[in-house]
Amino acid sequence: MDTTPFDFDGLREECGVFGVFGHPETIQLISLGLFALQHRGQEGAGIVTFDGETPHPHRGHGLVSDVFQPEKTKDLRGSLGIGHVRYSTSGNNSTSDDAYRNLQPLFLETAFGGLAVAHNGNLTNSDSIRKRLLDEGKGFISTVDTEVILQLIAASKESTLVEKVKDALSQITGSYSLIIMTKDMMIGVRDPFGFRPLKHGELNGATIFSSETCALDSIGAKFVDEVAPGEMLIVTKDGVTVDDLPQKGKVPISGCVFEHIYFARPDSLIDSKTDFHAVRIKMGQQLAKEVIQAGGIHLDYAASVPDSGIPAAYGFSEESGVKYQTFFIRNHYVGRTFIAPDQINREKKVRMKFNPRRIFKGESFMLIDDSMVRGTTSKIIVAMAREADLGEVHMGLSSPMIKHPCHFGIDTPDELGLIAHNMSHEEMVKFLGVDSLTFLSLPGLVKAIGGNGHCTSCFTGDYPVGSLGK
Template identity: 45%
Template sequence: MCGIFGVYGHSEAANITYLGLHALQHRGQESSGIVSSDGKFLHSEIDMGLVADIFSQDRLDKLSGHIAMGHNRYSTTGASLLKNAQPILVDYSRGSLALAHNGNLVNAAYIRSELEAYGSIFRSTMDTEVIVHLIAQSKEDKLLDRVIDAVSRIKGAYSLLIMTENELVGVRDPNGFRPLSLGKLKDSYVLASETCAFDLIEAKYERDIEPGEIVIISQNGIQSYKPFPISRRSHCVFEFIYFARPDSNIFGENVNFIRQEFGRQLARETMVDADIVIPVPDSGVPAALGFSLESKIPFDMGLIRSHYVGRTFIEPQQAIRHFGVKLKLNPVKKIIEGKRVIVIDDSIVRGTTSRKIIKMLRDAGAREVHVRISSPPTTHPCFYGIDTPNRKELIAATHTIEEVRRYLTADSLSYLSLEGMLNIFKERKNDFCMSCFDGVYPVSFEGMDTSQLELF
């Protein structure tokens, strides 16, 4: 999972892209990059780390031009190396081309081995580089046709930004797994993974790029093309559960509103007598508020999250119990002590973190701890860009709810039902990918019966 942002026709394109990437920082903290165009040459600045740490004024000054695009990389099971940072920039027979990708291709390994057999040389382990090779090798003349030719060969989840010296292109896969929105900033066009990026730069949201749509932005304005067969919509429901920012609108819905509705439905399904409802921040906050409003049980912030946790910490030689969790979360003893606590989280993957949180709450004096999860049990790995473990490591795939409860040491454990979650979306309930909950994969591929696809 990554964040992508692009702008066409702005005198400060790189600076606008920098701000857009900052707004999308939650979608990837491993690396960040910006490529700009001055109409003749493409300029690139890419590095490991956070947006604000990478892009000094000196680096932004090197990114001249009226077109720019950027990418924040989310760390999956692929190698965390600079060579895998995006956007990827290449020179080929038709000029220069930059590409940024949010998603995961399920047939990338097959295409890569085929290309390598014919002499292609890859410089990274990214699935994204496969798309670049396919565009470069296409026999078509126009950029649009080369993109169509390349994209028609790939399968999986992809929202793409492609840039040449004079054009900015947005592409969304026919299933619409990942969000991609179009905005307007005065006379400039903007593309972004989430609408929260538009808010920061005061751009106006125009519409979502449709599944299977290609838009080309150039001096001729914006042109839209829909060259691919219509597929069943398969928006990733986990964007609502965890990944997207609450102030964003994706897939036609506000994230914060949907998360609150998940919490309300969870309360209707799984009520229990308690004194207080607390979230596991940050993604659990809207659902906990919804649960509180529906149940009439008071809401409070019984766990405080540190927002300054880096990637690596040196633990004292005298070991601290639950060190990793304590770095991120700390209970407020005055709120919790002597209370029957309902703790709301968005999901349980392996269960190890949830177990440590419950221990922390009990140490803080909680009389009872009731765990409520605002999504169904995660029983299957994701092949479309969410970094989930293989199925053997997913606790809900190998244990009953009662066995999970005992492992967590909770007084009770309940999940939001799949039907209850889907009903929040009303007439659009069939527009979502639920593969991590039901094992039904919208895009099939050779080897999908394996425990987990390598993510890039």
């Protein structure tokens, strides 16, 4: 069942995580932090706090504002806690009662006390580890790969929590940004490739972890630094210490480029001088350079497919001198629709969300979107543009062709569901009904993002983690 009916043809982020250590208003801070991270997962949300000895968990399906109603969270006490917003690629992703057990943070009573974990990522060897643990007589309370991490930590023979975590992480492959919590310790850790983000913040002496800096801003916390790939930040009442996973620096840094293209909120910082909005403008500028270089088309206006295409369309307009124009008006009230998903087809959904302005008869438009996955929504958008009697409809994407699925925590169709895997450029132009179609080149994307250390596997099929069998 399509549970997020208006985000049906894009890549979807899997999760957002947030943690607070050492603040009397932990529950409020986590609620606000998760609210700021809502774009990273709308399927469910959860929190676990510790009040010295006793854990206080609360989880539920739906948006943060639904799950964290005051009457449901008033008894969650403690000065440390972790939270999670979920969109799943692993385990049951429906909103059924059965799927409730897959909501995070996961919590387990262990020989060394209560242990909670919030995970953003996707393990590539969880099935084989799960089978081994089941064969050894262990039981599982969920079907998500995150529980493999929890069980491995609980089962480790090492003597300290830090060593148990290292022991567990040495056995897993894939992507993970984790916040791990016991009653008196919190650990923030990123896999050595750095696929998914994790930021370190500070608020009045309390330590904060967050997937993005926008959530630090939302509680008035200072952004200290990112947790580096392969780095562990260990937080106790005595302060913060840093430790490294053995693989740190020994594998290629592979931050997901889709954080830059689409996932991260535009106001989140990449570093102290750059936010994601600025990078997306550069992608649009680069796209314009490539369109100009190819030549052969006349444009009256550049317009975005809102909202995610807006900064790239600005950049395109800036670089090309083609006037920016608002063409599609987005209905901001669509969301959890009042019509059951199975009673409404894709075309109606797109028409509920977007409507073109019908005053540009005969004009030539470049419509700019961030990415194309299946192409089915783009086809409807182009048809709507044609209905508005535009002269020419060109389409530009501020990312390269997605030809391969993601195995590191992003929900993508398999290869057969990806338009760029199955069609030639000419076939895509025909299928979409556009006058021209331009994808940003991979070198152009890398140039716009700057620096090294990005995963681009869904464009290239070249995966940085060797074995992807689960």
